[in-house]
Structure formats: C-alpha cells, structure tokens
Amino acid sequence: MAEKEAAFKKIYEANSKKIYHLCYGYTGDDDSASDLLQETFLKVWQNLDKFRNQAMISTWIYRIAVNTCLTYLRSEKRQAKDELTPLISETKKEEVSEKNEQVALLYKCISKLEESERIIITMVLDEVPYPEIAEVSGISEGNLRVKIYRIKQKLTELYNHYERI
DSSP, rough: HHHHHHHHHHHHHHHHHHHHHHHHHOOOOOOHHHHHHHHHHHHHHGGGOOOOOOOOOOOHHHHHHHHHHHHHHHHHHHTTTTTTTHHHHHHHHHHHHHHHHHHHHHHHHHHHHHHHHHHHHHHHHTEEEEEHHHHTTSSSSSHHHHHHHHHHHHHHHHHHHHHHO
8 A cells, every 4th residue: 555655646746736737727716726636636546556557647647637627617517607707717816916917817818728729738838748748639749739839829819819908
C-alpha cells in the first residue's frame, strides 16, 4: 500500500497543476475546478492498478480529467446554473489584479470554444508535447498543428472582442 501511495504522490505532484488548468478551462470557476481536480485524482487513485503503460500516464490522466469535466458540464446544463455563473465570475473579477484579470479573460475566452478546442488549447498552454496532445485528442500531429493555429486565431478574436467591451 505504501508503494502505491508513494507512486500516487509523485503522479499527483507531476500532473495536478496541468489538470487544474484543464478543469478551470472548462468551468472558468476556481471552486468547480478544484472539485473536478479532486474528483479526477480520486478516479486516478481508484484505477491506478488498472493503468497498463500503453500510453504515458499523463495522457491517461488527461483522458480521465476530460471525461470528468464533460460529465460535470452535462450535469450543470441539466441543472441550468448558467445565470448564476456570470454573477460569481463578476464578483471574483473585482477581487483580482490586472494580470489576473487578463488570465481570467483568457480563460473566459477559452470557455467559449468548442469542447475539443478547449482540451487542445489548455494542453498547449500547459506545454504538453504535441505528440501527447495528438494522442489525447485522437488526431494526427499534422492535423493538430492546423487545429492549434485555428484555435489561436479564434482565441485572439474572442480576446480582442472582450477587450473592447
């Protein structure tokens, strides 16, 4: 048991920041992102002995996190908390510095992207190697580069739109 705990601790330390960013990219909310991070790593812990080393462990964790986030978003849509979320993010925005405001705006723009685009750009921001991103997203590396270019263009347009408001 101690061996599993030590392995898990290393895995958590190596991946938790990236997974938090991924979760934040989906929710745009600090508390929800923290909850999803916890839920993701609970699933990692429960299934660690099932990991087969066929992919990198970080790729496997990303897949768990993406599925956890998508499940969360589907349940959120059913509960229709959409009216509340902008109020919460407006309140939080007043509490942060200008640099944090820019980061918050970036994540707000990311949240407007399609699900597959959010996954890809969040991994790019976390400096995940392209071969790993291609594996997680299930597309070729060449196609991935084109997709990243288009996502960056879309994000720039969204960012500039919000900057003008």
